[in-house]
Amino acid sequence: MSIEDRAKATAKDVGGKVEEAVGDLTGNKEAKAKGKSKQAEAKIGHTVEDGKEGVKKAID
16 A cells, blocks of 8 residues: 555645635536546545555555
């Protein structure tokens, strides 16, 4: 498990939430959609890291 990869995914999630909120406040549907997309990418990143951790534990 890479702490660096988890940190990147968390940062992307936070950035996505901010972008979604700004889009919501300004009525900018494109910004809101991009924010949700970033959050989905972050969730995938966390899932990949969880999988890596599970494989590592199984090997050990």
